Amino acid sequence: MAKTERGMKILMIEDDLTLCELVGSFLRKKGYKFYQHNTFEGAIQSVYDVRPDLIIMDLHFPDGNGLHLCKQLKDDENFENLPILVLTGRDYPVEKDIALKAGVTDFFHKPMVYSKLAEKIEEVLGDAIQVSFWGVRGSIPCPGKEFSQFGGNTTCVQIKVPAQKQLLILDAGTGIRNLGNQLLEEEEPVAGRIFITHPHWDHIQGFPFFKPLFSERNKFDVYMPQQITGSTKEVLVDQVSYTYSPITAQMFKAHLDFHAIKRDGQNFEGYSVRYISANHPVETAIYKFEIGMKKIVFCPDNELNTLENSSMRGKNLPYLKQFDAFVSDADLLIHNAQYDLEEYRSMENRGHSAWELVVERAKKNGVKHLILTHFGPEFTDDELLKVEEKVKKMARDSSMHAELAREGQTIHMSG
Numbered sequence: 001m002a003k004t005e006r007g008m009k010i011l012m013i014e015d016d017l018t019l020c021e022l023v024g025s026f027l028r029k030k031g032y033k034f035y036q037h038n039t040f041e042g043a044i045q046s047v048y049d050v051r052p053d054l055i056i057m058d059l060h061f062p063d064g065n066g067l068h069l070c071k072q073l074k075d076d077e078n079f080e081n082l083p084i085l086v087l088t089g090r091d092y093p094v095e096k097d098i099a100l101k102a103g104v105t106d107f108f109h110k111p112m113v114y115s116k117l118a119e120k121i122e123e124v125l126g127d128a129i130q131v132s133f134w135g136v137r138g139s140i141p142c143p144g145k146e147f148s149q150f151g152g153n154t155t156c157v158q159i160k161v162p163a164q165k166q167l168l169i170l171d172a173g174t175g176i177r178n179l180g181n182q183l184l185e186e187e188e189p190v191a192g193r194i195f196i197t198h199p200h201w202d203h204i205q206g207f208p209f210f211k212p213l214f215s216e217r218n219k220f221d222v223y224m225p226q227q228i229t230g231s232t233k234e235v236l237v238d239q240v241s242y243t244y245s246p247i248t249a250q251m252f253k254a255h256l257d258f259h260a261i262k263r264d265g266q267n268f269e270g271y272s273v274r275y276i277s278a279n280h281p282v283e284t285a286i287y288k289f290e291i292g293m294k295k296i297v298f299c300p301d302n303e304l305n306t307l308e309n310s311s312m313r314g315k316n317l318p319y320l321k322q323f324d325a326f327v328s329d330a331d332l333l334i335h336n337a338q339y340d341l342e343e344y345r346s347m348e349n350r351g352h353s354a355w356e357l358v359v360e361r362a363k364k365n366g367v368k369h370l371i372l373t374h375f376g377p378e379f380t381d382d383e384l385l386k387v388e389e390k391v392k393k394m395a396r397d398s399s400m401h402a403e404l405a406r407e408g409q410t411i412h413m414s415g
Contacts, residue, residue, distance in 0.1 A: 008125055011035045011052035013043050013069070014087065015061050019110075023056065026114045027121075040064025044072060047079060051408050053125055056117075059088045059095060067098055074103040077392075077403060081412045083124045087112065129291050129413040130160040131332065135175020136405040138300070138338050138352070138374035139202050149381040151407020153178065154202040155300045155374055157334065161270040161291055167192025167220075168271070170287065170298050175407065176206035180213075189217040195261065195273065196224040197300060198284035199235045208240045208247045218254040225275065225283040226260040233258035261285065276326050278302040279319055280351035286326065294331045294413055300374045302336050304353045304361050307345075320361075329366045331413065334405070337372035340387065352376075359391055363398045370395070373405040 010032050014020050017038060024034040037046040040061040047055065055073070059066035066086070073079045086099050089110040096107050106120055135153035142152035154173030161168055167183075169176065172194060183190050190212050197203055212218045224232040236258065237249045265274035275285035279302055286299040304323070305316050327333055338344075338352030355372050362370040372391065375384060388404045395402035 008053040009033045009035065009050060010054050010056060010121070011037065011047060011050045013037050013046070013055060013057040013066075015039065015058065023114070023117070026118070030118055030121075032121075040066070040069060043069055044076075047073065047082075051410055052082070053128075053130065053410065053412070054083045054085065054121060056085045056087060059086055059099065060090070067095070067102065070099060070102045070104055077401070078406075078409065083128075083412070085117070085120060085124075127162055128160075129162060129294055129296075130158075131296065131334075131411040131413065132158045132160070133175075133373070133405045133407055133409045134158060134179045135171075135173045135206070136373045136375060136407050137173070137202070138336070138376055140377050141174045141202075142377050146380040146382070149406070150375065150379075150384050150404065151175075153407055154205065156206060157298065159289065159291075159296065164270040165191070166269070167194075168289075169194045171195075171197055171203045171300060172207040172210065173202050173204070174206040174209070177209040177211075180210040183212050189215075191219040192221075193268070194220055194222045195285075195287055195298075196222065196232075196236075197278070197287065197298070198280065198282050199224065199227060199229075200282065200284075200301070201239075203300070204236060204239060207236060208245060213252045213254045213256070216253040216255070219256075220254060221257045221259060223259045223261040225263075225277070225285050227283055231258065232260055276322060278351075279304070279316070279323075284351075286323070288326060288330075295329070296332045296413075297327050297330045297334065299327075299333065299335045301351060302353060303349070303351050304357050305348060306357050306361065307348075324361075324365050327362070327365050327367060330368065332369045332371065332411070333362055333367045334371045334373055335362070336374045337387075337404070338374055338376045343376075343378075355387060355391060356394070359394045359402060362402070363395065363400055367400055369411075370400055370402040371405050371411070372402070375404075 010027055012020050015038050020036040027034050035050045037043050040063045057066055083105045086104050086107050087110055134156040136151050137154045141154055153175035155171040156173045156175030157170040159168040227235050240247050240249050271289050271291040273287055273289050275287050278284040278286045284301050289296045335358050336353045337355035339347055339354045341354040341356045344354035384404055391402045
């Protein structure tokens with residue numbers, strides 16, 4: 001059976017309420033989280049609100065045409081890879097042809113056989129790698145309405161590996177708290193691996209608030225590059241000492257094992273991981289995960305200094321060659337974008353990058369999909385929307401897709 005654990009989200013856009021209830025009841029029993037929207041109007045907003053892993057959709061609504069809705073979704077870069085299964089009570093070959101050309105995953109006629117629908121859902125979602133963003137900020141959390149669209153939590157990313165039950169979590173900024181809350185809703189024991197890039201506060205401050213740590217049913221292995229100040233366990237436990245926190249390590253009931261990640265690579269069921277050191281204060285990992293044929297590079301803290309007039313240019317060249325080789329032809333690169341170029345000129349040698357320099361380097365290295373993250377606290381939603389327009393414009397002369405990370409966003413990658 002394909003992966004249905006962790007409550008993957010399915011949104012049904014269908015005006016037949018009875019059919020929605022029947023399909024919803026069937027899919028909930030299969031372990032999915034089911035949502036419904038019953039009109040053409042507001043359907044796009046519902047997709048933004050739910051952020052589903054898959055959509056089941058009718059083609060014909062009293063207030064609109066589902067083909068137009070399919071096209072809107074596939075033209076939106078946030079949802080261009082979102083699987084869509086179409087239901088219809090009509091049998092016009094031309095509609096099916098148009099829908100498939102618009103990017104629809106498959107076509108079902110009413111009345112349908114629920115087991116066939118479930119098989120297709122499991123086939124589609126079981127083969128997909130999913131990368132979810134739970135926190136996208138750097139340095140410090142940013143609450144407030146001016147940060148609501150992109151999100152205010154610090155770095156945390158989750159990768160769902162096909163056919164694997166074990167969680168794969170990258171960094172433990174404040175975003176990991178919301179991930180933990182979702183896991184608790186599912187009321188199942190959880191196990192997984194947490195890969196921390198480095199112990200700067202914004203990458204570990206959510207760790208004591210990750211509620212699955214407080215249940216003895218759960219098990220986690222925690223990995224981080226060896227630090228000169230102590231082991232992975234010592235570094236993480238220090239932040240929850242009596243002096244700094246009412247939460248202490250003795251309160252963690254989950255089974256926890258702490259490890260120093262091996263630089264030359266480790267193999268796990270379903271994926272492998274290795275790292276190189278980032279250009280950043282303290283020993284900081286740039287992780288590369290190889291899942292099937294896909295390469296995902298996670299680099300939330302790193303300084304790419306390629307400025308011609310920089311005093312550090314000569315010293316940076318050996319590092320840039322190593323970085324280029326490591327990220328070359330990556331299917332997905334998630335990279336630091338703490339500054340714009342103007343701000344960066346006064347912030348050199350602090351371990352963070354200007355987004356302009358990252359886009360150019362990613363293009364040079366044949367990256368297929370670039371997602372910028374770890375935004376500085378000065379970037380409001382309005383400013384980030386302007387940055388994203390510029391990022392996409394810079395990427396137009398290449399085959400690379402580039403965008404900014406949003407909290408709650410999930411990227412689907414075929415295996």
